[in-house]
Amino acid sequence: MKKAALLILAVTVISGGLLLTAYIENQYFYFSTYIVLQYIILATAWNILGGYTGYVNFGTGAYFGLGAYTAGYLITNFNLPLPWLIVAGGTSSAVLGLAIGYLTLRLKGVYFSIATLAMSIVIATLIINTPALGGAKGMYILRPKEVSFFSNYMELLFATMVIIAVFTVALAWFIENSWFGRGLAAIRDDEVAAACNGVPVLRLKVLSATTSGALMGIAGAPYPYYISYMEPLSTISLDMAVNSLAMPLIGGTGSWIGPVLGAILLSTTQQVATVTISSEYNLLIVGILLVGFVILAPNGLVGLFQSLLKRRTD
Amino acid sequence: MASLLEVHDLTKSFGGFSALNHIDLVVHRGERLGLIGPNGSGKTTLINCITGVLRPDRGRIYFDGEEITSLASFRIARAGIARSFQIPRPFRSMTVLENLCIPLRFAAAVKMRSTELEAAAREILELIGLGDKATASPLDLTQIEMRKMELSRALASRPRLLILDEVMAGLASSELDEMLAIFHILSGQGITIIMIEHILRAVMNFSQRLVVLDAGRKIADGSPGDVIKNPQVEKAYLGE
CATH class of the missing domain: 3.40.50.300 (P-loop containing nucleotide triphosphate hydrolases)
Structure with a gap:
């Protein structure tokens, strides 16, 4: 029953997104909504390792950037079509996720987080020093001139992101309701107790880190076409790591809907602020909201709703 | 022997x-x-x-x-081999019953449907005398109930x-x-x-x-x- 309702919701969102492209002419709508969709994917992906498994990751930028640069390289050298870019971007970040998964064998808590932050800097430095990826100068990407089904390439990118976002959220829902997800929850609650109760801790952690990384890479793959000019420091930015961590925390880390709500709320606020106030205020907004939620609603929006509901029924 | x-x-x-x-x-x-x-x-x-x-x-x-x-x-x-911990280590985000389902599924490796799994977990809780706490959070248990939960969870892996x-x-x-x-x-x-x-x-x-x-x-x-x-x-x- 619930499954059917969610399936209908997924189909509605995708077809709604596709229909929008037929009606909305304003290109700025697609340009800004793309970022909101990108953050829905990143926040949901972050939550698989951070929220479900309990390993706080500051390396979102690295996974995203690796996906984006893999795609950028393949566009400039081989002119591969978008679906292939998504597969390749996802794969390269999955490999990075796999490596980070093995890192959890030795590092826990804040040490793990610091290592992911360091990894992000290493990846950025590697790209700066790789001429084939444009180095510090950056990389120009030209969008294909011809677009089938859509009136321009931005609309195609928007539709692609809608589909990826729905797929990502559906995957998170599936993980949450599977034995894989319950094993992850046991690891998050108490790793030693989980292992002594038969949970294959390392295997599940590696799988979780790989899935999370792959999804972030997939989110990065269409980015070169979106931005047209990529350079390392803005592609692999700490802002992105902080955002994709703050969104699940604000929305609620326990459930798939939390990161989605957090991403929509925070990212939309940022997009509006960029236009109305100044783009410099973006991170300030994140900081204020994060502090506010940590104090007033430590379990995020989802936790807030739940406790309100409970109070009403009691 | x-x-x-x-x-x-x-x-x-x-x-x-x-x-x-x-x-x-x-x-x-x-x-x-x-x-x-x-x-x-x-x-x-x-x-x-x-x-x-x-x-x-x-x-x-x-x-x-x-x-x-x-x-x-x-x-x-x-x-x-199953053990209880000297200082109880419950899975805090789960109910008592769900705590037992983890070893039932992962350690005893029983391929049961979730309803059967829950029935098996309830059976153990009844034996230990925690039957009425199945849907409670481990955080709401008294110290003694917590120890009983540790024991139940250890039993749920069907140890020798x-x-x-x-x-x-x-x-x-x-x-x-x-x-x-x-x-x-x-x-x-x-x-x-x-x-x-x-x-x-x-x-x-x-x-x-x-x-x-x-x-x-x-x-x-x-x-x-x-x-x-x-x-x-x-x-x-x-x-x-």
Whole structure:
């Protein structure tokens, strides 16, 4: 029953997104909504390792950037079509996720987080020093001139992101309701107790880190076409790591809907602020909201709703 | 009697502190073994080595004829060794029932539908006397209920060897008898039990054999009556 309702919701969102492209002419709508969709994917992906498994990751930028640069390289050298870019971007970040998964064998808590932050800097430095990826100068990407089904390439990118976002959220829902997800929850609650109760801790952690990384890479793959000019420091930015961590925390880390709500709320606020106030205020907004939620609603929006509901029924 | 667990020459140190010193131990199939010793004598370290939580510096451990010395904890749990923790370690985000479903699914590796799984978990909770707490959060349990949950969760992995690490600490006299009755039932079902306990009345009542550790060494191994009269054991507990 619930499954059917969610399936209908997924189909509605995708077809709604596709229909929008037929009606909305304003290109700025697609340009800004793309970022909101990108953050829905990143926040949901972050939550698989951070929220479900309990390993706080500051390396979102690295996974995203690796996906984006893999795609950028393949566009400039081989002119591969978008679906292939998504597969390749996802794969390269999955490999990075796999490596980070093995890192959890030795590092826990804040040490793990610091290592992911360091990894992000290493990846950025590697790209700066790789001429084939444009180095510090950056990389120009030209969008294909011809677009089938859509009136321009931005609309195609928007539709692609809608589909990826729905797929990502559906995957998170599936993980949450599977034995894989319950094993992850046991690891998050108490790793030693989980292992002594038969949970294959390392295997599940590696799988979780790989899935999370792959999804972030997939989110990065269409980015070169979106931005047209990529350079390392803005592609692999700490802002992105902080955002994709703050969104699940604000929305609620326990459930798939939390990161989605957090991403929509925070990212939309940022997009509006960029236009109305100044783009410099973006991170300030994140900081204020994060502090506010940590104090007033430590379990995020989802936790807030739940406790309100409970109070009403009691 | 055939042996179920064999520990040979087990040694473990933390920096300069040697927690276990050349420990040899055999546990027979179906046996009820009491493991006692003063605080810091190495009882919990021994359990941590057996269950794969700690890796020993030297020595070997065999379970049912197979070496388990370097196996990961989850494999040891699947092989049939379950433990309770001295300080309860519940899965906080889950209900009591869901806590039990984790070992049922992952350690006992039963391919059951979730309704069957829940029924099996409820059965264990009823046996231990926690049936009315199935949907409660572990955070709302009293200390005694928490210990009962630890025991239930250990049972849910359907162990052949059950290691109880001070599961009765802080229990009132009547509750103690209730718990002992449960352990006798489990023992009657063929589960081998190692009981670590400070409450001497419980250990003496329960154990067929008593092993005493002191400062990482095994200083006594025999029938409870003999061991308790052993002058070395007296010295370890009371000093000279």
